[in-house]
Amino acid sequence: VAYTRINSPNELEILINAPRDGFLVRLENFHPGWQAFVDKVKTKIYRANYAFQAIRVAEGEHRILFRFSTIYHLLFYIHIFCIFLNWLAFSFFLYNANKQD
Numbered sequence: 126v127a128y129t130r131i132n133s134p135n136e137l138e139i140l141i142n143a144p145r146d147g148f149l150v151r152l153e154n155f156h157p158g159w160q161a162f163v164d165k166v167k168t169k170i171y172r173a174n175y176a177f178q179a180i181r182v183a184e185g186e187h188r189i190l191f192r193f194s195t196i197y198h199l200l201f202y203i204h205i206f207c208i209f210l211n212w213l214a215f216s217f218f219l220y221n222a223n224k225q226d
Contacts, residue, residue, distance in 0.1 A: 128140040136191065136192050137191040138188065138189070140188055140189075141189065142186045143184050146184050147181075148173070148182065149179065149189065151179070153191070155177060155178050158195035161178075161191050162190040162191075164188055169181075
């Protein structure tokens with residue numbers, strides 16, 4: 126490995142010079158949200174030892190990018206919106222219940 130740069134917690138860039146064809150094993154938990162790019166071409170991430178990540182790398186110099194992206198942040202905002210709607214409905218219910226007494 127010649128160079129490693131962590132752009133954010135969800136992104137890792139590696140420059141390597143592989144002496145021969147093989148696998149690059151990364152000791153990061155395997156998760157379907159991870160994507161790997163070798164020289165800007167998306168490549169498959171394999172499971173290594175049941176828990177880690179591995180990608181196939183050809184001989185030569187390569188720029189490898191690992192990126193994590195999921196819809197978790199969208200689900201978080203949907204959850205907050207639903208909580209707000211429930212709070213609004215409950216407030217409306219309490220307002221109308223006091224009004225009828």
